[in-house]
Amino acid sequence: xxxxxxxxxxxxxxxxxxxxxxxxxxxxxxxxxxxxxxxxxxxxxxxxxxxxxxxxxxxxxxxxxxxxxxxxxxxxxxxxxxxxxxxxxxxxxxxxxxxxxxxxxxxxxxxxxxxxxxxxxxxxxxxxxxxxxxxxxxxxxxxxxxxxxxxxxxxxxxxxxxxxxxxxxxxxxxxxxxxxxxxxxxxxxxxxxxxxxxxxxxxxxxxxxxxxxxxxxxxxxxxxxxxxxxxxxxxxxxxxxxxxxxxxxxxxxxxxxxxxxxxxxxxxxxxxxxxxxxxxxxxxxxxxxxxxxxxxxxxxxxxxxxxxxxxxxxxxxxxxxxxxxxxxxxxxxxxxxxxxxxxxxxxxxxxxxxxxxxxxxxxxxxxxxxxxxxxxxxxxxxxxxxxxxxxxxxxxxxxxxxxxxxxxxxxxxxxxxxxxxxxxxxxxxxxxxxxxxxxxxxxxxxxxxxxxxxxxxxxxxxxxxxxxxxxxxxxxxxxxxxxxxxxxxxxxxxxxxxxxxxxxxxxxxxxxxxxxxxxxxxxxxxxxxxxx
Numbered sequence: 186x187x188x189x190x191x192x193x194x195x196x197x198x199x200x201x202x203x204x205x206x207x208x209x210x211x212x213x214x215x216x217x218x219x220x221x222x223x224x225x226x227x228x229x230x231x232x233x234x235x236x237x238x239x240x241x242x243x244x245x246x247x248x249x250x251x252x253x254x255x256x257x258x259x260x261x262x263x264x265x266x267x268x269x270x271x272x273x274x275x276x277x278x279x280x281x282x283x284x285x286x287x288x289x290x291x292x293x294x295x296x297x298x299x300x301x302x303x304x305x306x307x308x309x310x311x312x313x314x315x316x317x318x319x320x321x322x323x324x325x326x327x328x329x330x331x332x333x334x335x336x337x338x339x340x341x342x343x344x345x346x347x348x349x350x351x352x353x354x355x356x357x358x359x360x361x362x363x364x365x366x367x368x369x370x371x372x373x374x375x376x377x378x379x380x381x382x383x384x385x386x387x388x389x390x391x392x393x394x395x396x397x398x399x400x401x402x403x404x405x406x407x408x409x410x411x412x413x414x415x416x417x418x419x420x421x422x423x424x425x426x427x428x429x430x431x432x433x434x435x436x437x438x439x440x441x442x443x444x445x446x447x448x449x450x451x452x453x454x455x456x457x458x459x460x461x462x463x464x465x466x467x468x469x470x471x472x473x474x475x476x477x478x479x480x481x482x483x484x485x486x487x488x489x490x491x492x493x494x495x496x497x498x499x500x501x502x503x504x505x506x507x508x509x510x511x512x513x514x515x516x517x518x519x520x521x522x523x524x525x526x527x528x529x530x531x532x533x534x535x536x537x538x539x540x541x542x543x544x545x546x547x548x549x550x551x552x553x554x555x556x557x558x559x560x561x562x563x564x565x566x567x568x569x570x571x572x573x574x575x576x577x578x579x580x581x582x583x584x585x586x587x588x589x590x591x592x593x594x595x596x597x598x599x600x601x602x603x604x605x606x607x608x609x610x611x612x613x614x615x616x617x618x619x620x621x622x623x624x625x626x627x628x629x630x631x632x633x634x635x636x637x638x639x640x641x642x643x644x645x646x647x648x649x650x651x652x653x654x655x656x657x658x659x660x661x662x663x664x665x666x667x668x669x670x671x672x673x674x675x676x677x678x679x680x681x682x683x684x685x686x687x688x689x690x691x692x693x694x695x696x697x698x699x700x701x702x703x704x705x706x707x708x709x710x711x712x713x714x715x716x717x
Contacts, residue, residue: 189341190229191334194702198317200226200333201701204271204326205319208287211272211357212247219271220250223352226333227254232340243353243369245361246664251353253369256339257377264347264379265713266370267335268386269328270356270363270638273321278692289319307693315398316687316695323686323696328387331684331705338710346717347379356638359566359595363638364667371671381677382607382716384642387709389686389696391635398697399626400704402615403633403681404608406640407458408489408599410654411567412501412592413482414439415574417585419529420479427525430586432481433468435512435531439588440466442508443485449500451490453601456631458488465567469575480578482571489599490632493646494592494654498535502590506533509588532584536574536591537656542584543577555580556659566594566665573659592658594665597640602678603631611715615682615708623704635689639679644672682708 191200207222208215220242227233227240233254243251279286279302282295293311296318300308310316332350339348349370353362374381390401416436421429443449444462451458464486468478487497509531520527534542543552559576560569570593578589602608612629619625633639651669655661684705685697 187231189337191330191337197330197334197702197706198698201317201322201327201330202289204330205287205289205321208276209272209321209354210275211355216272216354217249220252220354223252223271223329227252230337230340232256241369241373243362243365245355245365246666247355247359247361249354249362251351251362251366251369253366253373254336254350255373256336256348256350258345258347259343261345261347262378262380263716264349264374264381265383265385265716266349266351266381266642267332268384268638268642269325269332269352270354271326271329271352272354272357273324274357274690276320279320286320289317289322292319303693307688307695310687310695315698317698317701318693318695320694323389323684323694324689325388325683327389327684327686327696327701331387331701331709334706335709335713344713344717346713347377348713349373353638359665360597360638360641363641367641367671367675368668371668371674374675381675383712384639384677384679385709385712386637386639386679386681387683387705388633388635388637388681389683389689391633391686391689398685399628400619400685400700401628401630402612403630404603404605404612405599405601405631405679406597406633406637406681408640409597409636410487410489410494410497410592411464411484411594411596412487412498412590413484413570413574414505415480415482415571415578415589415591417578417587417589418477418479419586421477423475423477426477427520427523429477429479430516430531431477432479434516435509435586435588436466436481436483438508438512439505440483442504442511443501446504448504449487451488451492453490453631456490458490461485461487480575482575484567484571484593490601491599493650494596495650495652498590498592498653498657502533502535505588505590509533529586532587534584534587534589535657536570536589536659539574539577539581539589543581547580552577552580557663560660560663566660568593569660569664570594570658590657592654594658594660596654596658596667597636598644599632600639600643600679601631602643602680605678607715608678608680611680611712614711614715618708618711619704622707623699625704633681637681639681641667641672642675642677643679644669644676648673680712682712
């Protein structure tokens with residue numbers, strides 16, 4: 186019998202080191218070539234040597250490749266997907282040791298010499314050798330390592346349940362990998378009449394405090410949506426400020442109304458979403474001069490539990506309207522004190538209203554052309570909404586001063602399977618296994634707060650609730666899509682169960698060795714057995 190490849194703690198660690206050594210920072214050459222490496226690993230297994238057609242590729246909108254590997258059970262239609270991403274954030278924070286950032290063994294020696302990179306807690310974890318340091322160790326190549334080990338065991342032992350390994354690029358930026366992989370998964374489900382029972386994502390746990398080495402299991406993943414505002418004022422010379430309206434002045438009222446506004450918080454049992462903040466706020470002036478800024482935009486991060494885009498947008502618009510009214514009132518008082526007239530109202534409208542107005546007054550062909558050219562001007566999808574709104578307001582300058590609300594991309598819907606009876610039974614099983622077998626606590630969290638690709642794997646709502654988003658995201662169905670119908674087709678309970686890690690996206694990113702190489706293989710196998 187052929188020797189198993191990834192079934193001992195040592196073999197799993199060796200596999201992870203190979204995965205991590207292949208640097209895969211998002212939007213780099215390494216990310217593009219990693220998919221071929223994963224295929225080579227899969228083809229070391231007898232099952233995929235005999236079933237090469239069960240390894241699928243999904244080409245993304247930005248020319249990257251997601252890998253889908255389908256182990257087909259002997260008789261069952263029951264199916265579990267194994268979800269991971271293989272891209273990582275950048276390595277600039279490692280300074281002169283960027284080349285060693287994906288070589289955990291070399292990095293450990295460097296940190297022992299130059300421990301000024303680490304906190305006291307991280308130094309302790311380094312010295313007692315309980316953690317493996319390096320970019321991608323925890324976030325999240327350990328998850329892919331675990332899934333490769335799991336699918337090898339399933340193929341050798343002929344488990345009577347279908348497993349679909351899905352590993353994707355671009356999770357750290359726009360999730361183009363998962364959004365495309367969902368389409369392939371929907372095709373597989375239809376072709377093989379699969380009964381998807383669970384989407385199992387092995388993102389690492391996010392430790393809640395200091396030296397704690399508890400495990401966390403998540404029955405959902407937090408949602409993220411990014412409404413934006415573009416203020417278009419009236420330009421003037423800085424020496425004659427009251428002859429115009431500064432867009433920065435207008436935006437200051439909106440920023441104050443939105444940022445840190447606790448009215449936007451959602452609560453689910455003992456968990457709450459973080460308050461909104463502006464991820465970017467700037468005017469469109471490219472050079473310094475003494476003209477007052479008249480075009481300013483801001484993009485806001487809003488986290489979600491239960492709210493759908495139509496609810497969020499209504500609340501966002503109302504808040505913006507009140508902020509603009511406050512701005513108008515204060516400006517009016519200033520102008521009255523200066524014995525100056527203020528005859529122009531600041532219009533507030535949605536992108537959908539702006540687009541309809543532009544088509545009505547300038548024709549659909551002209552507007553479509555302007556939108557297409559604006560989108561072509563930047564490859565950054567988060568900015569495409571900004572440039573489209575900016576271009577259309579310039580076309581319709583007669584409506585200014587104006588404030589336009591819209592959605593910037595990407596969007597991550599919230600998912601939650603906390604009320605699913607089977608999920609709760611599975612979570613109890615994980616807790617009991619860790620307690621009895623490894624003397625480790627495991628805590629149930631309803632929403633994974635690190636944002637994840639699980640957002641695209643469960644959808645219980647009405648597709649009509651997405652129309653507001655589609656109509657107010659200027660680049661939607663052009664350069665950015667979310668396959669809502671496919672998501673609904675493959676929708677199933679989600680569970681995030683991965684190894685213990687610390688300091689994601691920091692130079693001290695690290696993975697708990699025992700958790701990753703000994704405990705999680707047992708836990709993940711146990712989870713799947715719950716569905717057999």
